Amino acid sequence: MIEVIGLTKRYGGKTAVDDLSFTVRPGHVTGFLGPNGAGKTTTLRVILGLDAPTSGAATVGGVPFRSHSRGLHHVGALLDAQQVHGGRSAAAHLSALARSNGIGRRRVGEVLAEVGLTDAAHRRVGGFSLGMKQRLGIAAALLGDPPVLMFDEPINGMDPEGVRWVRHLFRRLAAQGRTVFLSSHLMTEMEHTADHLVVIGQGRLIAAEPLRTFADRGTRQQVTVRTPQAAAFTAALTAAGAAVDAAPDHLAVRGLSAERVGALAFANAVELHELTTRTTSLEEAFMEITAGHADHLAGSR
Amino acid sequence: MTTSLHPAPPVPARTRAAAPRARFTDLVAAEWIKLWSLRSTPWTLGLATLFVLGAAALAAKADYDNFPFYEPETQRDHMFSLSDAFPQEGYLTLMIVAVSLGALSVVSEYGSGLIRTTTAAVPARGATVLAKAVVTAGVWTATGIVIAFGSFAVSQAILAGRDAAVSLSDPVSIRAVAASALLAPVCALIGLCLGVLIRHAATTMVTGIFLLLMLPTMFSSDKRWSAELSNLMPGVAWNRLTTGWMPPPRPDYFPATITESWLVLAAWPLLLLIPALLTIRRRDV
Numbered sequence: 057m058i059e060v061i062g063l064t065k066r067y068g069g070k071t072a073v074d075d076l077s078f079t080v081r082p083g084h085v086t087g088f089l090g091p092n093g094a095g096k097t098t099t100l101r102v103i104l105g106l107d108a109p110t111s112g113a114a115t116v117g118g119v120p121f122r123s124h125s126r127g128l129h130h131v132g133a134l135l136d137a138q139q140v141h142g143g144r145s146a147a148a149h150l151s152a153l154a155r156s157n158g159i160g161r162r163r164v165g166e167v168l169a170e171v172g173l174t175d176a177a178h179r180r181v182g183g184f185s186l187g188m189k190q191r192l193g194i195a196a197a198l199l200g201d202p203p204v205l206m207f208d209e210p211i212n213g214m215d216p217e218g219v220r221w222v223r224h225l226f227r228r229l230a231a232q233g234r235t236v237f238l239s240s241h242l243m244t245e246m247e248h249t250a251d252h253l254v255v256i257g258q259g260r261l262i263a264a265e266p267l268r269t270f271a272d273r274g275t276r277q278q279v280t281v282r283t284p285q286a287a288a289f290t291a292a293l294t295a296a297g298a299a300v301d302a303a304p305d306h307l308a309v310r311g312l313s314a315e316r317v318g319a320l321a322f323a324n325a326v327e328l329h330e331l332t333t334r335t336t337s338l339e340e341a342f343m344e345i346t347a348g349h350a351d352h353l354a355g356s357r
Numbered sequence: 358m359t360t361s362l363h364p365a366p367p368v369p370a371r372t373r374a375a376a377p378r379a380r381f382t383d384l385v386a387a388e389w390i391k392l393w394s395l396r397s398t399p400w401t402l403g404l405a406t407l408f409v410l411g412a413a414a415l416a417a418k419a420d421y422d423n424f425p426f427y428e429p430e431t432q433r434d435h436m437f438s439l440s441d442a443f444p445q446e447g448y449l450t451l452m453i454v455a456v457s458l459g460a461l462s463v464v465s466e467y468g469s470g471l472i473r474t475t476t477a478a479v480p481a482r483g484a485t486v487l488a489k490a491v492v493t494a495g496v497w498t499a500t501g502i503v504i505a506f507g508s509f510a511v512s513q514a515i516l517a518g519r520d521a522a523v524s525l526s527d528p529v530s531i532r533a534v535a536a537s538a539l540l541a542p543v544c545a546l547i548g549l550c551l552g553v554l555i556r557h558a559a560t561t562m563v564t565g566i567f568l569l570l571m572l573p574t575m576f577s578s579d580k581r582w583s584a585e586l587s588n589l590m591p592g593v594a595w596n597r598l599t600t601g602w603m604p605p606p607r608p609d610y611f612p613a614t615i616t617e618s619w620l621v622l623a624a625w626p627l628l629l630l631i632p633a634l635l636t637i638r639r640r641d642v
Contacts, residue, residue, distance in 0.1 A: 101473075101641075101642075104473075104476075104477045105476075105477075105480050106473055106476055106477065106641065106642040107641040107642070108639075108641060121480060122480045123480075124480050125379040125479070125480065125481040125484070126379045126478070126479055126480070126481070127477050127478050127479060127480050128478050129377075131477070133477050135473055135474070135477070136470055136473070138469075138470065139469055139470030139471050139473055139474055140469060140471055140474070141391075141395070141465060141466075141469050141471050142469070143394075143395045143396065143397070144391070144394045144395065145394065148390060148391075148394030149394075151390050151394075152387045152388075152390040152391045152394070153387070153474070153475075153478050155383055155386045155387040155390060156383060156384050156387035156475075156478055156479050156485075157377075157379075157383070157478055157479070158377035158378065158379065158380060158383045159377070196474065196478075
């Protein structure tokens with residue numbers, strides 16, 4: 057379990073994380089979402105004790121992570137797959153990490169097999185693709201068989217097969233009762249992996265809830281109508297209490313169900329070419345809810 | 358690259374083995390693996406050794422060739438024998454290599470970002486720095502011993518041909534070999550501590566080389582305060598310890614004592630470790 061309580065982190069004058077509180081529970085894959093620059097990596101670094109909070113606290117399993125003298129048995133973390141020494145082999149990199157925590161060499165072979173890098177174990181990491189480095193980082197996180205795992209943008213650079221493998225791995229780790237916390241700026245990624253979401257923007261909490269709840273919250277159900285009598289029907293829909301956006305070839309209707317829109321068309325003798333209910337995708341829900349929280353909105357200046 | 362998709366047998370989270378006890382020796386072993394898993398390490402140590410031995414051989418060869426033209430008094434005293442064993446060009450280069458490699462053990466981790474992985478694996482940051490210091494000191498002391506004995510042996514073997522070699526049983530020879538063996542680990546530890554304090558690779562190297570090689574040349578030997586500051590430099594202390602012959606006392610000459618020179622060599626790494634250990638605890642990684 058990860059607990060973040062009233063966490064604020066300022067670098068100089070810039071506030072990266074602002075009074076952030078949330079809990080990540082074991083047994084689930086929890087997605088940590090936010091636009092670029094929202095403060096996700098900063099939060100993960102504070103949880104890992106790499107950066108000291110300006111105020112507030114973060115605990116793992118009830119204690120600050122820095123209170124452990126060795127970390128791999130408590131939290132496995134992958135912050136940035138590029139943060140390896142290119143001159144070492146994958147096996148040497150993992151052996152040094154394992155040894156620092158009193159973990160035997162056999163475990164190095166096990167995690168290399170787990171991530172599918174056995175054949176590349178003795179190649180220098182500098183020649184690895186980003187996807188292979190992500191696998192190496194995941195192997196390092198698994199070394200200590202920890203109850204809590206954190207990954208920052210783990211999908212970056214992976215091929216489709218790798219993405220499928222990693223989703224499967226995350227779900228399996230959560231099913232074993234572990235706490236799995238993944239950050240991403242891509243909502244679509246979470247749709248297939250996470251059960252719970254923590255969403256932040258500009259360092260502040262936007263939502264912390266099950267993925268389904270979040271998706272529904274963002275969903276303003278919308279009915280798409282195509283009709284040759286757009287102007288007349290718009291008036292009828294508005295009179296019935298709907299909000300109507302007129303697009304060149306269709307009307308986007310909110311506030312009325314498809315049944316009510318159909319009944320209104322029938323009652324007003326309006327000819328319909330299309331009547332569709334659109335459920336907003338998770339991506340749209342995310343965009344809608346985080347709008348105004350993005351640090352660098354395109355065309356904002 | 359192939360990947361297994363078959364699920365491993367589920368491991369209940371509650372019944373996992375307890376974490377093994379945190380031992381400092383494991384950290385030392387981890388740093389040892391890190392150092393020797395880089396191809397550059399044996400190359401650098403090997404080439405530095407060959408360079409210093411070569412410099413000593415050349416210095417001895419020059420005196421061997423010129424020996425017939427020396428004054429009888431110079432031939433009898435052969436004061437040049439000990440300085441041929443520990444030539445400036447060889448040992449100043451060794452200082453540069455040692456300070457750089459010592460610094461690299463830290464700054465390469467900051468440069469690549471590996472330091473974050475290291476720190477997440479071992480939140481006890483001071484222990485990691487101490488483990489790096491133990492490995493650095495050990496490897497460079499071993500290398501320093503090989504180099505010091507080697508350059509002494511090579512140079513004296515050549516000078517023996519003119520019957521101008523000094524014996525290792527001479528107390529001054531022993532002192533000079535010991536000081537020369539310690540010069541490399543002292544410089545490597547200075548580099549390591551500067552690396553922790555500065556973190557940036559190029560800045561650390563420039564600072565280390567300036568401190569060890571350039572700064573000592575800026576003092577004058579005939580002003581007391583300046584000479585005494587100069588005596589605090591590791592290179593100057595090493596020079597004093599490898600010199601057998603001292604000019605008679607003069608009012609405008611302020612050499613360090615032998616004891617002071619040993620203390621200077623010991624104090625640099627030990628005193629720099631304190632701010633290094635204090636800052637690494639406090640600073641964000």
